[in-house]
Amino acid sequence: MQVILITVLVLGAIGVVGAALLYVVAKKFHTHEDPRIGEVESLLPGANCGACGRSGCHDFATACVAADSLESLVCPGAGDAAMKRIAALLGLEASVATPQIAVVKCGGSCEMRPRRVRYDGIRLCSAENAVGAGESMCGYGCLGCGDCVSACRFDAIHIDEATGLPVVDESKCTGCGACADACPRKVIMIRSKGPRGMRVWVACSSRDKGAYTMKVCKAGCIGCRKCAGVCSHDAITVNGNLAVIDPEKCKLCRKCEAVCPTGAIRTSNFPVRKSDCSV
Amino acid sequence: MGTTFNKGGIHPAENKTAADIEDVELPNEVTLLLSQHIGAPAKAAVSKGDRVRRGDMVATACGVVSACVHTPISGVVTKVDRSLTPYGYMADSITVKADEADHCDDEVRRKNVEPCRSIDELDGLDGERIRAMVADAGIVGLGGAAFPTHVKLAVPKGLKADVLIVNGAECEPYLTADDAIMRLCPDEIMGGIKLLMRAVDVKRAIVGIEENKPDAIVAMKRAAACCGVDVTVVPLKVKYPQGGEKQLIFALTGREVPSGGLPVSVGAVVQNVATARAVYRAALYGEPLMERVVTVAGTARPGNYRVPVGMGINELLKVAGGIPADTGKIVIGGPMMGKAIETIYAPLTKGSSGILVILEREASRQAVMPCIRCGACVEACPMGLEPYLISTLSRFRMFDEAEEQKVTNCIECGSCSYVCPAARPLLDYVRYGKATVAERIRQRKKKCEDK
Structure with a gap:
């Protein structure tokens, strides 16, 4: 009986001393955190993708609460609606960001760009890129091992097995740019989503001369400048055998798509043309 | 029993067959890549239509770590443009095409090289002159890494080298190019060692050769005995990677290069035997680095070939008897550290120490199993x-x-x-x-x- 009593008393005393210590420490080292930081953070996706330029969602929320205006603070992952709610919570004006999206600048599908050699190393684009030009021998195109897929925190990019190329899921992509950073060949570009998702872009990254590009890939940009010639908005420049469309200047007329001899210029989300229907 | 390095190492099947060196006929066209070495690519010094002669410099070194490029054939520059590298990328290059007269002339000049200096003059060259000469000759490390030699010879300020280590280990299986050079021209190597010793200002040199090359050891020992400077030839245990720079330094001097440090931080400068020979030939004959010895294995006529830099890999393979139908992989360098190539329609470079044709059944990887922590x-x-x-x-x-x-x-x-x-x-x-x-x-x- 006595043993139990002593045990209880000793443990009880330790408990009391510990509680007192904790109380003192809690009072002395108390830091006040604005409760709004937690509220703002709960409105964010919580993916810590870093697309806002901060080290994570908590850091972004802290910056929002501390800021006088939300002008330079935009979370591409949360979208406009969530940014408006954050602005309302903080009594500030939300800045409207142009929605961004990842676009794959390679059209070298298995059919268009036959595989000439076999790579049997580890399935990592960065590893394959280091040993050679890749299975198709295009030194600029997508390697298809999926470094972008593992970099995406929104499950928005996947490799299409039929083409061997990554496909971006528009409903999920936030334009955070993690895939573009992960790509060792910079095949993925982050650009504006375009009105109702309508975009025109060059699905090729090859800066090799046209003759060589044609040899390795039927869908590559050969730098023929036809698109630049037909563009009436001065939106296309051809530099180093590769056409680049400026999304700011492009008026979505699609004349370039029509003249491209290799089909390297791609469009998305355009309504079906009447002339196409009648055929 | 030879000395060796202290940690690890393996014993892959050697597969070495001692072969003499065969001169490959000069091709009618060479493609000289401007980046054949570690560091900045060279800058083209000729333009399309220019006439060049064998041994002319066609591209100059660009920056501190870089090497110039010379043409091994006379002829007309037909292209200064991008061309295919063995690894499938396009890179800047110079193409030289020879006609019949050029070809005959080159073959004669190749066989009858005239010394441009006497042996006495060679002994009079000081370190600075030798380094400049090495740079002008575009010499790079011929062991495989192709690091510009003149950069390695310039000992950084505040450091002092006290020993020159000459790498004749050739620990990679199949490769016998260095072995052949050591057997057939030990005196040229010794001459190169003397020049290199002066270039880095050291009084002592050690040549390390693996024990599986007894003839090379004998030949080099004989040459060392009558060269008049302190050169020791040390047999090394046969173990891969004996020819690794840090491993070799430990095996021969017992010094360990600190993590992240250069060999010269422990007083050693390492040069390959073939590099030493190239330095000697550059000094005596004024011959720049435009040819090298390449081991070809896996073809109908394997062996060591003296090949002009810039010759197509396909042409060399044709000379060596062609490739078997069930070829799985072609590797430049040794089987351990070499790189598989993507095309044979690309030129050889200064760093190509071997061309290995590997059969499909030997090239394929085994199924990957989980790690069992065997250590x-x-x-x-x-x-x-x-x-x-x-x-x-x-x-x-x-x-x-x-x-x-x-x-x-x-x-x-x-x-x-x-x-x-x-x-x-x-x-x-x-x-x-x-x-x-x-x-x-x-x-x-x-x-x-x-x-």
């Missing part, structure tokens, strides 16, 4: 690293931890992958981790400098 890779690693751990850290992108594990010390010898009973692609992941960590260190340094 074979740890025992095999000549740098004392833990490959199973580093490869896993790299695979899961834990690069900070990989850096702590000294991934940057890896010499990419491939011993870990070779011994792994589970056939895990250890080196693939380690190399990936090493490249990423090296890049992160560079970024960090840059950030510090910007501040």
Whole structure:
């Protein structure tokens, strides 16, 4: 009986001393955190993708609460609606960001760009890129091992097995740019989503001369400048055998798509043309 | 019993057949890549339509770490443009085409080289002159890494070399090019060693040769005995990677190069035997580096061929008897550290020490099994690293931890992958981790400098 009593008393005393210590420490080292930081953070996706330029969602929320205006603070992952709610919570004006999206600048599908050699190393684009030009021998195109897929925190990019190329899921992509950073060949570009998702872009990254590009890939940009010639908005420049469309200047007329001899210029989300229907 | 390095190492099948050197007929066209060495690519010094003669410099070194390029054939420059490299990329190059008269003339000049200096004059050259001459001759390390030799010979300020180490280990299986050079022209190598010793200002040189090359050891010992300077020839135990720079320094001097340090920080400068010979020929005949000895294996007529730089790999393979139908892989360099190529329609470079044709059944990788933590890779690693751990850290992108594990010390010898009973692609992941960590260190340094 006595043993139990002593045990209880000793443990009880330790408990009391510990509680007192904790109380003192809690009072002395108390830091006040604005409760709004937690509220703002709960409105964010919580993916810590870093697309806002901060080290994570908590850091972004802290910056929002501390800021006088939300002008330079935009979370591409949360979208406009969530940014408006954050602005309302903080009594500030939300800045409207142009929605961004990842676009794959390679059209070298298995059919268009036959595989000439076999790579049997580890399935990592960065590893394959280091040993050679890749299975198709295009030194600029997508390697298809999926470094972008593992970099995406929104499950928005996947490799299409039929083409061997990554496909971006528009409903999920936030334009955070993690895939573009992960790509060792910079095949993925982050650009504006375009009105109702309508975009025109060059699905090729090859800066090799046209003759060589044609040899390795039927869908590559050969730098023929036809698109630049037909563009009436001065939106296309051809530099180093590769056409680049400026999304700011492009008026979505699609004349370039029509003249491209290799089909390297791609469009998305355009309504079906009447002339196409009648055929 | 020969000396050796202290940690790890493996014993792959040697597969070496001693062969003499056969001169390959000069081709009618060569494509000279401007980046045949480690460092900045050379800058073209000729333009389309120019006439060049064998031995002319066609591209000049650009920057501190770079080497110039010379043409091995006379003729007309037909292209200064991008062309295919063996690894499938396009890179800047110069193409020279010879006609019949050029070809005959070149073959005659190749056979009858005239000394441009007397032996006495050679002995009178000082270190600075020798380094400048090496740079002008475009000499790079011929062991395979192709690091510009004149850069290696310039000992950084504040450091002092006291020994020249000459690498005749040739530890890679199949390769016998250095063996052939040591057997057939030991005096030229010895002459080169004398020049190199003066270039780095040392009084002592050690030549390390693996014991599986007894004839080379005898020939080199004989040449060393009558060369008049302090050159020791030391037989080394047959163990891969005996020819690794840090391994060789330890085996021959007992000194360990600190992590991240240069060999010269322990007073050693390492040069390959073929490089030493190239230096001698550059000094005596004024002959720039435009030809090298390449071991060809796996073809109908394997052997050692003296090949002009810039010759197509396909042409060399044709001379060597063509490739078998069931070829799985063609590798430039040795089977351990060499790189598989993507096309044979690309030129040879100064760094191509061997062309190995590997059959499909030997080239394919085995099925990867889980790691059983047997530790074979740890025992095999000549740098004392833990490959199973580093490869896993790299695979899961834990690069900070990989850096702590000294991934940057890896010499990419491939011993870990070779011994792994589970056939895990250890080196693939380690190399990936090493490249990423090296890049992160560079970024960090840059950030510090910007501040």
